[in-house]
Amino acid sequence: SQTIHQWPATLVQPVGSPLSLECTVEGTSNPNLYWYRQAAGRGLQLLFYSVGIGQISSEVPQNLSASRPQDRQFILSSKKLLLSDSGFYLCAGIGQPNQETQYFGPGTRLLVL
Amino acid sequence: LAKTTQPISMDSYEGQEVNITCSHNNIATNDYITWYQQFPSQGPRFIIQGYKTKVTNEVASLFIPADRKSSTLSLPRVSLSDTAVYYCLVGGSGPRNRDDKIIFGKGTRLHILP
Numbered sequence: 001s002q003t004i005h006q007w008p009a010t011l012v013q014p015v016g017s018p019l020s021l022e023c024t025v026e027g028t029s030n031p032n033l034y035w036y037r038q039a040a041g042r043g044l045q046l047l048f049y050s051v052g053i054g055q056i057s058s059e060v061p062q063n064l065s066a067s068r069p070q071d072r073q074f075i076l077s078s079k080k081l082l083l084s085d086s087g088f089y090l091c092a093g094i095g096q097p098n099q100e101t102q103y104f105g106p107g108t109r110l111l112v113l
Numbered sequence: 114l115a116k117t118t119q120p121i122s123m124d125s126y127e128g129q130e131v132n133i134t135c136s137h138n139n140i141a142t143n144d145y146i147t148w149y150q151q152f153p154s155q156g157p158r159f160i161i162q163g164y165k166t167k168v169t170n171e172v173a174s175l176f177i178p179a180d181r182k183s184s185t186l187s188l189p190r191v192s193l194s195d196t197a198v199y200y201c202l203v204g205g206s207g208p209r210n211r212d213d214k215i216i217f218g219k220g221t222r223l224h225i226l227p
Contacts, residue, residue: 043217044200101147101162104156
C-alpha cells in the first residue's frame with residue numbers, strides 16, 4: 001500500500017532562516033503530490049500540488065516554494081521564514097492502485113520564532 | 114470543483130449513532146464523494162468513499178441519495194475516540210484526472226461526550 005514519509009516531525013526555526021521539508025512516497029509510482037498547511041484549530045490550506053517531475057502548481061502566493069526533483073519526492077522550501085509560516089505541514093499523495101483516495105504523511109509541526 | 118458545506122460542529126454521546134451530512138449541489142457526473150477523519154496533530158485518514166446509493170465498511174456507512182447533491186456519513190455506536198474533525202470531499206474520477214487539485218473544506222468538529 002501507499003505510504004507517505006515526512007521529516008522532521010517537529011522543527012523550530014528563527015525568523016529569516018531557510019526551510020526545507022521533504023516528503024517521499026512509497027508503494028506507488030507517478031503519484032499526484034500535495035503540500036497542505038494547517039493553522040492551529042483550522043482547516044487544511046492547499047499550498048502546492050504536482051502531477052509529475054518538475055511540474056508544480058501554486059495555490060497561494062506566499063513565501064514558500066515547492067519542487068519535485070524525482071517521481072516520489074516532493075520538497076517544500078523557503079529562503080527566509082516569516083512568523084506567519086508557523087503551522088502544521090502535511091504532504092499527501094494519490095497514486096496506484098486506488099486513484100481516488102489521498103494518503104497523508106504524519107506531518108511536520110513548524111514553529112517560527 | 115464542487116464546493117461542500119458541512120456543519121461546523123456536532124456533539125453526541127458514547128454509544129449513539131452519529132450522522133454528518135454534507136451538501137455538494139454542484140457535484141459533477143464523474144465526482145466521487147470521500148470522507149476523511151483527522152485527529153489533532155495527525156494527517157487526515159481516509160474513512161469511506163462512494164459514488165451513489167450506500168457504501169458500508171468496517172468503520173462507517175455512506176448514504177448518497179439519487180440526485181447526489183448531498184451525502185451522509187454514519188458512524189454507528191460512537192466512542193470517545195471518535196472525537197475528531199470529519200471532512201467531506203468531492204472530486205476525482207476514474208481514471209484519475211491528473212489536473213485535479215484537492216481542496217478541503219472546514220470540516221465538522223465532532224465531540225463525543227461520555
